[in-house]
Amino acid sequence: MDPTSRATLDLSAAFDVRPWQTGAAGSPGMQLSGRVELPEDRLGVGSKLVLEGAWWDVRATVNGVALPPATGGLAPVTLQVGPHLRAGENVFSLSIMPPPAGTPPLLTGGGLASGGGWRTDRADLQVAPRLELRPGAHVETVSLPVQDGQVRATATVEGAPEGARVRFTVSLDGEQVADLGEAPVTAGVAVAP
Numbered sequence: 001m002d003p004t005s006r007a008t009l010d011l012s013a014a015f016d017v018r019p020w021q022t023g024a025a026g027s028p029g030m031q032l033s034g035r036v037e038l039p040e041d042r043l044g045v046g047s048k049l050v051l052e053g054a055w056w057d058v059r060a061t062v063n064g065v066a067l068p069p070a071t072g073g074l075a076p077v078t079l080q081v082g083p084h085l086r087a088g089e090n091v092f093s094l095s096i097m098p099p100p101a102g103t104p105p106l107l108t109g110g111g112l113a114s115g116g117g118w119r120t121d122r123a124d125l126q127v128a129p130r131l132e133l134r135p136g137a138h139v140e141t142v143s144l145p146v147q148d149g150q151v152r153a154t155a156t157v158e159g160a161p162e163g164a165r166v167r168f169t170v171s172l173d174g175e176q177v178a179d180l181g182e183a184p185v186t187a188g189v190a191v192a193p
Contacts, residue, residue: 029097030123036131040087046134046159047082049092053126059095072096082136096123137164153192157185166190 051058054072061067062084070077137159144151153168160166168180168190183190 029095030125032092032094032096032125032129034092034129036090036092037088038085038090038133042133043082043085043087044134044138045082045136046138047080047085048132048134049079049081050130050132051077051079051094051125051127053124054096055124055126056099057097059097061091061093063091081131082134092129094125094129096125098123135159137161139166153180155190157188157190160185160188162186168192 049060049062049067051072054070054077056072058070058072058077058079059066060070060079062081063086065084067079067081067084070079137157139155140158141156143154143156145154146152155166155168157164157166162185164185165182166185167182169176170178170180180192183192
């Protein structure tokens with residue numbers, strides 16, 4: 001596997017709780033732990049732990065290092081784990097706590113879906129955690145907005161120093177059909193010439 005490329009690991013087999021939900025309402029929270037082996041060439045400071053359907057407050061550790069707390073909701077929670085990963089076994093611990101009593105239902109998603117929609121009274125994790133392994137400097141997103149009738153490729157870059165260069169190419173069915181040139185990274189963004 002190319003260590004400069006991005007890879008995603010589904011951690012469903014690595015964690016000790018299945019399915020990804022707690023039991024009855026009023027539970028004190030959800031505790032999960034998991035282990036995954038990583039080769040040295042796949043360690044990257046841009047790597048992230050992604051939790052979809054984390055309901056509500058998330059506390060996480062990677063190899064014993066506490067990550068900043070996060071609050072879940074309808075959008076995925078993304079935790080930066082790259083600096084804490086090591087070659088060999090990596091241990092992840094998650095604690096997910098339900099919303100505090102008295103939290104308005106609309107704030108926690110209550111009433112947005114009827115009959116089995118989002119629960120507001122317990123801690124949940126709706127989807128198995130996944131680990132996105134990324135190199136330290138990488139393109140996060142590419143957009144192709146149209147300005148004045150012309151397409152302008154824009155890349156959002158993470159981990160690259162100011163002035164680093166991004167080459168824009170266009171491929172069709174695996175064949176390069178255009179080279180749009182290079183552009184410097186300025187404030188985390190590169191715009192094709």
